[in-house]
Amino acid sequence: HVQLVESGGGSVQAGESLTLSCVASGYIDSRYCVGWFRQAPGKEREGVAGIESDGSTSYADSVKGRFTISRDNAKNTLYLQMNSLKPEDTAMYYCAADRTPTGGGEYGMLLLLQQVYYGFWGQGTQVTVS
Secondary structure: OEEEEEEOOEEEOOOOOEEEEEEEEEOOOOOOEEEEEEEOOOOOOEEEEEEOOOOOEEEOOOOOOOEEEEEEHHHOEEEEEEOOOOHHHOEEEEEEEEOOOOOOHHHHHHHOOOHHHOOEEOOOEEEEEO
16 A cells, blocks of 8 residues: 655745655555656546656646656655646645556656556645646
8 A cells, every 4th residue: 555645835926836745655666657646626636747667757738848757766655746827826736656657658648647547546736827
């Protein structure tokens, strides 16, 4: 079993930055793929960014160039650096993990942003941009 705990959320002004962290514990290692999702009130949860075990990354078009996903396998920690934040980035942010191989390539990159791929989820951290 894998436990994921997010932190780093908060309230910021438009244009500012935040870095989210997600600490993983339990039976998890560098072979897991991990990702960030968000859900705004009244909207469906959407994939924001994902990272493969080999470090390959995938981003939603809405955050490309502004958000950066990274992982520190030694610390079992996933990060999401968010720059140039906009009010539309306001949401609950969740990290997710799974060990199932994505298969790589273009399909793998798409899969990293899909909820159905992930079996383990954190409780979320709120980000509010005004």
